[in-house]
Amino acid sequence: xxxxxxxxxxxxxxxxxxxxxxxxxxxxxxxxxxxxxxxxxxxxxxxxxxxxxxxxxxxxxxxxxxxxxxxxxxxxxxxxxxxxxxxxxxxxxxxxxxxxxxxxxxxxxxxxxxxxxxxxxxxxxxxxxxxxxxxxxxxxxxxxxxxxxxxxxxxxxxxxxxxxxxxxxxxxxxxxxxxxxxxxxxxxxxxxxxxxxxxxxxxxxxxxxxxxxxxxxxxxxxxxxxxxxxxxxxxxxxx
Amino acid sequence: xxxxxxxxxxxxxxxxxxxxxxxxxxxxxxxxxxxxxxxxxxxxxxxxxxxxxxxxxxxxxxxxxxxxxxxxxxxxxxxxxxxxxxxxxxxxxxxxxxxxxxxxxxxxxxxxxxxxxxxxxxxxxxxxxxxxxxxxxxxxxxxxxxxxxxxxxxxxxxxxxxxxxxxxxxxxxxxxxxxxxxxxxxxxxxxxxxxxxxxxxxxxxxxxxxxxxxxxxxxxxxxxxxxxxxxxxxxxxxxxxxxxxxxxxxxxxxxxxxxxxxxxxxxxxxx
Numbered sequence: 001x002x003x004x005x006x007x008x009x010x011x012x013x014x015x016x017x018x019x020x021x022x023x024x025x026x027x028x029x030x031x032x033x034x035x036x037x038x039x040x041x042x043x044x045x046x047x048x049x050x051x052x053x054x055x056x057x058x059x060x061x062x063x064x065x066x067x068x069x070x071x072x073x074x075x076x077x078x079x080x081x082x083x084x085x086x087x088x089x090x091x092x093x094x095x096x097x098x099x100x101x102x103x104x105x106x107x108x109x110x111x112x113x114x115x116x117x118x119x120x121x122x123x124x125x126x127x128x129x130x131x132x133x134x135x136x137x138x139x140x141x142x143x144x145x146x147x148x149x150x151x152x153x154x155x156x157x158x159x160x161x162x163x164x165x166x167x168x169x170x171x172x173x174x175x176x177x178x179x180x181x182x183x184x185x186x187x188x189x190x191x192x193x194x195x196x197x198x199x200x201x202x203x204x205x206x207x208x209x210x211x212x213x214x215x216x217x218x219x220x221x222x223x224x225x226x227x228x229x230x231x232x233x234x235x236x237x238x239x
Numbered sequence: 240x241x242x243x244x245x246x247x248x249x250x251x252x253x254x255x256x257x258x259x260x261x262x263x264x265x266x267x268x269x270x271x272x273x274x275x276x277x278x279x280x281x282x283x284x285x286x287x288x289x290x291x292x293x294x295x296x297x298x299x300x301x302x303x304x305x306x307x308x309x310x311x312x313x314x315x316x317x318x319x320x321x322x323x324x325x326x327x328x329x330x331x332x333x334x335x336x337x338x339x340x341x342x343x344x345x346x347x348x349x350x351x352x353x354x355x356x357x358x359x360x361x362x363x364x365x366x367x368x369x370x371x372x373x374x375x376x377x378x379x380x381x382x383x384x385x386x387x388x389x390x391x392x393x394x395x396x397x398x399x400x401x402x403x404x405x406x407x408x409x410x411x412x413x414x415x416x417x418x419x420x421x422x423x424x425x426x427x428x429x430x431x432x433x434x435x436x437x438x439x440x441x442x443x444x445x446x447x448x449x450x451x452x453x454x455x456x457x458x459x460x461x462x463x464x465x466x467x468x469x470x471x472x473x474x475x476x477x478x479x480x481x482x483x484x485x486x487x488x489x490x491x492x493x494x495x496x497x498x499x500x501x502x503x504x505x506x507x508x509x510x
Contacts, residue, residue: 072322
């Protein structure tokens with residue numbers, strides 16, 4: 001058995017050697033029959049090395065096609081109402097109410113428009129001198145004002161109610177420019193202050209603001225710059 | 240990386256959106272007639288959530304739309320999130336496991352959509368200042384000896400040219416004085432942090448006295464033309480300063496047109 005296997009292997013080896021010799025002979029004959037008389041082209045000079053990019057397993061050359069920005073719904077606009085009080089210098093503290101609209105520009109900044117209505121109380125002069133000549137005030141004693149302010153979210157964070165509930169919040173600074181209509185006298189007004197916003201849900205906000213509204217008043221005989229503190233609470237919805 | 244999975248509508252999300260969609264549709268119809276450029280996309284049409292596949296090693300989700308809110312969730316590369324809406328620089332997203340959080344839009348720059356496209360989220364910075372849709376700002380200044388408060392909006396027509404509209408109130412006496420203007424503005428170097436600005440246009444000037452006040456003068460409403468030069472300076476994010484000087488001519492029925500100088504300076508943002 002063993003001898004038979006050896007014979008078989010020997011046969012295959014001989015066959016392989018015969019094939020190799022045959023192929024070599026064919027190549028030699030081809031050269032002898034004139035194939036070698038053909039002019040051998042001169043070897044081309046070696047090409048200068050070309051800077052080719054390193055081969056990459058995955059081709060990442062994919063054109064970036066932008067998506068329309070409107071593909072994602074924006075919720076940057078906050079609209080609502082507020083109620084509070086404003087202390088007008090010399091005229092006491094009166095209730096105030098109004099509307100506000102806010103546009104959130106980025107995570108840090110927002111633009112806020114406010115409009116407010118209130119009235120003027122009586123001055124000490126009027127209270128202590130009932131028969132004195134009246135102030136140069138129209139009978140309605142209206143106070144209307146508006147402002148357009150930029151705000152900065154200084155301390156964003158969370159408010160925790162108990163151990164299970166938390167709400168997003170932000171302490172912000174705000175300052176702006178506007179006008180005040182004081183008994184039908186139009187005055188430039190600047191405002192600055194701070195507020196605290198709490199969001200019970202992503203679409204609802206409750207804010208507490210204290211602002212100084214600075215405008216001049218010329219109702220009591222002299223034109224003087226007054227600081228009028230406004231404190232209020234507002235409820236707004238995001239759109 | 241996982242293959243993009245087909246988008247499956249979420250019944251719960253759509254059910255809660257239905258009344259809101261109706262309200263938004265009504266608001267959109269009313270407001271779009273007056274202020275179409277101001278309308279946020281939320282009021283224009285409620286959009287379905289956008290599915291995004293995370294391409295970075297991980298995506299951080301915060302509890303609120305700001306860097307000051309804590310990170311509470313991580314989404315791994317290859318997983319997807321549904322972007323529901325945008326607020327400022329952040330997107331409110333929902334993960335495949337149903338967890339909601341806020342993702343910074345810049346962190347999703349390399350994310351991919353279900354069809355393989357790359358999203359592009361508009362952001363501020365100097366790059367946005369060079370090319371944006373429009374601007375809104377508030378300015379204060381003087382006009383003919385009176386103080387003025389003004390609000391303006393612009394819409395970009397080309398890189399250099401923009402349509403402008405503004406409303407101003409002039410203050411300082413008992414008269415009510417307003418001006419509404421519209422015109423064109425030419426930004427000389429929109430690619431720079433600061434650039435000169437040329438403006439021209441026309442509008443309406445209105446002045447009235449309270450008839451009950453002593454010495455009340457008859458009111459007037461006149462056309463006006465203006466031309467001016469200004470300067471824009473990018474501050475940070477989407478904020479920039481804009482100042483300008485205008486020469487305004489009131490086209491009244493008087494013998495001589497009134498020629499008044501107006502200057503104003505203020506803060507604005509672009510979107």
